[in-house]
Amino acid sequence: MTPVPVFSRLIVAGAALLFASAPMAQTVKIGVISTYSGFLARSGEQMEHGFRLYMKLHEKDLPPGVKVELVVRDDGGPMPDKGKQLAQELIVRDKIQILTGMMWSPVALAIAPLVTEAKVPMVIMNAAASVITTRSPYIVRLSFTEWQHAYPLGLWAAKKYKRAYTLVSDLAPGHDAEEAFARGFTQGGGQVLAKVRMPIQNIDYTPYMQRAGDAKPDVLFAFVNSGVTATQLIKIYSNLGLAKAGIKLIGSGNITSDEELPNMGDAALGVITAYHYSVAADRPANKAFLAALRKEYGEKEVPSVFTLGGWDGMAAIFEAIRQQGGRIDPDKTIEILRNYKNPNSPRGLISIDPETRDVVHNEYIREVRKVGGQLANVEIETIPNVKDPWKELNQKK
Numbered sequence: 001m002t003p004v005p006v007f008s009r010l011i012v013a014g015a016a017l018l019f020a021s022a023p024m025a026q027t028v029k030i031g032v033i034s035t036y037s038g039f040l041a042r043s044g045e046q047m048e049h050g051f052r053l054y055m056k057l058h059e060k061d062l063p064p065g066v067k068v069e070l071v072v073r074d075d076g077g078p079m080p081d082k083g084k085q086l087a088q089e090l091i092v093r094d095k096i097q098i099l100t101g102m103m104w105s106p107v108a109l110a111i112a113p114l115v116t117e118a119k120v121p122m123v124i125m126n127a128a129a130s131v132i133t134t135r136s137p138y139i140v141r142l143s144f145t146e147w148q149h150a151y152p153l154g155l156w157a158a159k160k161y162k163r164a165y166t167l168v169s170d171l172a173p174g175h176d177a178e179e180a181f182a183r184g185f186t187q188g189g190g191q192v193l194a195k196v197r198m199p200i201q202n203i204d205y206t207p208y209m210q211r212a213g214d215a216k217p218d219v220l221f222a223f224v225n226s227g228v229t230a231t232q233l234i235k236i237y238s239n240l241g242l243a244k245a246g247i248k249l250i251g252s253g254n255i256t257s258d259e260e261l262p263n264m265g266d267a268a269l270g271v272i273t274a275y276h277y278s279v280a281a282d283r284p285a286n287k288a289f290l291a292a293l294r295k296e297y298g299e300k301e302v303p304s305v306f307t308l309g310g311w312d313g314m315a316a317i318f319e320a321i322r323q324q325g326g327r328i329d330p331d332k333t334i335e336i337l338r339n340y341k342n343p344n345s346p347r348g349l350i351s352i353d354p355e356t357r358d359v360v361h362n363e364y365i366r367e368v369r370k371v372g373g374q375l376a377n378v379e380i381e382t383i384p385n386v387k388d389p390w391k392e393l394n395q396k397k
Helices: 006-021 041-061 080-092 105-118 130-135 146-158 172-187 206-215 228-239 258-268 284-297 305-323 330-338 389-393
Strands: 026-034 066-074 098-101 122-124 139-141 163-169 191-198 219-223 248-252 272-275 341-345 348-353 358-371 374-386
Touching (some): 026 080, 041 066, 041 284, 041 305, 105 122, 105 130, 130 139, 146 389, 172 389, 206 228, 305 330, 305 341, 330 348
Parallel strands (some): 163 191, 163 219
Antiparallel strands (some): 272 358
């Protein structure tokens, strides 16, 4: 055998050492299940604007050689069976390492057993039913729960009003909103006259509003999905003269979402909501968020909580990727996420409660006012560091 010259051996050894020390290309596959068709298609688009903008601005923060690949699927609306099928395909066929999105609570609940069995971390960007995170140790929520809005709003309202009437959409977050507000309001000494649930896709709220007016409550608490349904609710409330009759409309921030205020017109003036975000907030992080969003998508772009959920959810995912150098271990990912904190969210300081894996954030009591001739949800009070009250009150059952 002809001996290999020492110089050649040194070149080969040096090349091997260089190859070993260079960062290996690593792609993290993230599955996204959201809504891109049906009556909440615009909300799905807003969520995507949030997470894609975060990715574009922070791709440079990933470890060298690490890239993120999105595999996006449309659940078509609140279809649990379809959501479950899509999740199965993403996990088995597409080999995703993290699942995110989740517009709908019923879809998230249907998927929970799958992510548990497959040990795939799921980062929720919207779905708000409190029970979701109890269904799998692999779920972390960066959005909100309806209990976080409605329970403190009930306590707040009981200081000002004696008799309440509730109208909610008949789905899991609506049930949560109904129970949470009633719990807070009665705990504060108020009386709930009636609890009424409405079909989820109903936009003719006239008969429901008429019955609410006939009951003559001091305050009407409402929960419906944001968008055109909320606009219809506000306009019917105004057209029936309930405000003039002295019945104050309050609710989750869904009913006066920032992107819908222009469509609502002056009918929305004076409506009180509790929410974790407002476009009108004066926080520096929010101003930077708005500037980046409008530079990317145009000056008319108005972020919603769906946009915010996409942004904050992807920020948490990027942190988990960064801390692991792009090599995703399911249990390590959940451990990172359950201890996650971000002082620079557009909504203010956020963190994850390590016990429940739910977001902790400020809740803002907001009133629709005109600012510079435009309708805005003006934050008038802050309730700091709100955990999910449902889990607090129910001993994490």
